Amino acid sequence: xxxxxxxxxxxxxxxxxxxxxxxxxxxxxxxxxxxxxxxxxxxxxxxxxxxxxxxxxxxxxxxxxxxxxxxxxxxxxxxxxxxxxxxxxxxxxxxxxxxxxxxxxxxxxxxxxxxxxxxxxxxxxxxxxxxxxxxxxxxxxxxxxxxxxxxxxxxxxxxxxxxxxxxxxxxxxxxxxxxxxxxxxxxxxxxxxxxxxxxxxxxxxxxxxxxxxxxxxxxxxxxxxxxxxxxxxxxxxxxxxxxxxxxxxxxxxxxxxxxxxxxxxxxxxxxxxxxxxxxxxxxxxxxxxxxxxxxxxxxxxx
Numbered sequence: 333x334x335x336x337x338x339x340x341x342x343x344x345x346x347x348x349x350x351x352x353x354x355x356x357x358x359x360x361x362x363x364x365x366x367x368x369x370x371x372x373x374x375x376x377x378x379x380x381x382x383x384x385x386x387x388x389x390x391x392x393x394x395x396x397x398x399x400x401x402x403x404x405x406x407x408x409x410x411x412x413x414x415x416x417x418x419x420x421x422x423x424x425x426x427x428x429x430x431x432x433x434x435x436x437x438x439x440x441x442x443x444x445x446x447x448x449x450x451x452x453x454x455x456x457x458x459x460x461x462x463x464x465x466x467x468x469x470x471x472x473x474x475x476x477x478x479x480x481x482x483x484x485x486x487x488x489x490x491x492x493x494x495x496x497x498x499x500x501x502x503x504x505x506x507x508x509x510x511x512x513x514x515x516x517x518x519x520x521x522x523x524x525x526x527x528x529x530x531x532x533x534x535x536x537x538x539x540x541x542x543x544x545x546x547x548x549x550x551x552x553x554x555x556x557x558x559x560x561x562x563x564x565x566x567x568x569x570x571x572x573x574x575x576x577x578x579x580x581x582x583x584x585x586x587x588x589x590x591x592x593x594x595x596x597x598x599x600x601x602x603x604x605x606x607x608x609x610x611x612x613x614x615x616x617x618x619x620x621x622x623x624x625x626x627x628x629x630x631x632x633x634x
């Protein structure tokens with residue numbers, strides 16, 4: 333039943349011995365790799381998987397013997413030399429050792445419950461390969477060798493998955509390039525705008541007036557942006573004005589301060605353009621006349 337079952341699954345299944353010789357290759361494997369059942373007697377792991385060589389196979393066999401199972405993505409070679417990308421799952425099976433362990437356990441009155449059973453007669457390493465005629469079809473006969481360790485390999489074709497991953501990687505690379513390009517364009521645009529703002533006489537700014545906070549008598553005016561001309565106008569750095577908008581009112585002449593605040597409130601409520609002229613009283617005692625203008629817009633609280 334087991335060879336028949338393995339022949340009907342779509343994955344490639346083969347059994348390989350410590351000497352690298354193959355003792356079994358299921359029907360899907362023969363069809364996918366282009367081998368005939370008569371070729372099995374001469375096949376080795378080196379024919380199927382170019383990843384292995386006579387130098388590294390003994391070390392890999394030692395690894396499988398120790399770890400019992402191993403999984404990796406690799407290549408299988410067809411008879412025509414075409415590579416097939418596969419995920420290979422290796423399972424080391426030592427039937428003779430399992431029989432000894434089972435016998436020893438049973439002598440102690442313990443029952444062994446194996447989660448996965450294998451017919452030893454069907455997957456043993458052969459001393460020779462024989463074939464039998466059944467209903468006009470040649471079928472691979474069960475091996476007739478002794479109980480020797482072997483490795484059962486299940487190889488799943490992942491060519492489509494690899495192609496999909498390659499396409500996704502290319503798309504991600506292209507997307508990353510577009511994002512980098514857009515970020516560079518945004519940076520260049522901000523740099524141009526900053527250079528323009530820094531060279532315009534006076535000061536460019538963005539101000540936010542919270543009418544709700546104003547009604548409660550709380551801090552309502554904030555500068556969200558101020559160009560470097562802030563230093564020429566108010567004598568403070570832009571960062572300082574953005575952190576504390578009261579610095580502006582501290583520079584406004586006391587006789588013009590209330591007029592400035594009322595004009596700002598009126599423009600904010602009516603959304604009419606704001607225009608104001610007034611005096612600044614600098615720390616040096618000098619008076620500077622200032623003209624300000626803005627076009628307000630309504631913004632919901634965030």
